[in-house]
């Protein structure tokens with residue numbers, strides 16, 4: 001983010017986007033789409049975030065394309081965030097961690113998104129493996145969809161909301177983990193907080209700046225949030241925000257120059273809003 005800015009470009013090869021790019025809704029179309037995005041915007045984004053579901057819907061052929069994309073990102077020096085939203089009991093979580101965070105795994109990414117709704121501590125195998133391999137995780141706290149509030153705003157014990165409890169747990173990880181930077185910079189346990197959450201952070205009394213968490217913020221573009229909204233929503237934590245946009249940028253394709261310009265323009269808007 002220091003060198004490339006605050007934009008993460010999501011790679012979401014929806015059937016409608018593939019059609020708009022005149023690509024088939026099959027593994028070959030998926031591969032062309034994915035590698036075009038990497039080539040066009042990889043060096044202009046802090047990270048790329050493939051949406052795993054859109055590869056899974058093609059079965060093993062789709063996962064093979066995802067493996068190829070993740071390897072190509074690594075070869076090109078572009079950070080990858082696998083948006084897999086994994087979460088399960090600890091013993092199964094260890095297998096998810098192994099898939100997404102282990103050196104040498106075919107699906108290894110630089111970070112993976114995790115769902116803490118089986119309990120934050122159930123994520124322990126992924127938290128530990130990420131710390132051990134120099135990777136990161138982004139834990140869902142306040143998601144960008146309106147339905148999320150029914151769970152995340154609810155009371156989570158200790159007089160705080162579920163989301164506030166997750167933010168506190170991430171803060172504890174970032175304050176004590178071996179990945180904690182000496183200069184008080186960001187830790188490796190990030191949070192997902194939607195760009196669309198409006199006043200929720202204030203309403204729920206969540207101080208994100210204190211968590212030292214990188215903040216993955218989906219909702220920019222297609223879901224309606226703007227860079228200016230992000231700056232207002234995140235306030236003092238805005239410098240820690242990695243804003244992610246998928247359809248808002250991908251619709252500019254398939255021309256790589258237009259894709260690049262869409263990413264650069266979004267990056268400029270994010271920088272100006274800070």
Ligand SMILES: O=c1ccn([C@@H]2O[C@H](COP(=O)(O)O)[C@@H](O)[C@H]2O)c(=O)[nH]1
Pocket residue numbers: 010012051083142143144145192193194218219220221222223244245246247248
């Ligand atoms: O709270 C969340 C968590 C994840 N997402 C994912 O981000 C992208 C958003 O795509 P757009 O096209 O920019 O709307 C998508 O992969 C979601 O699954 C999210 O939107 N909200």
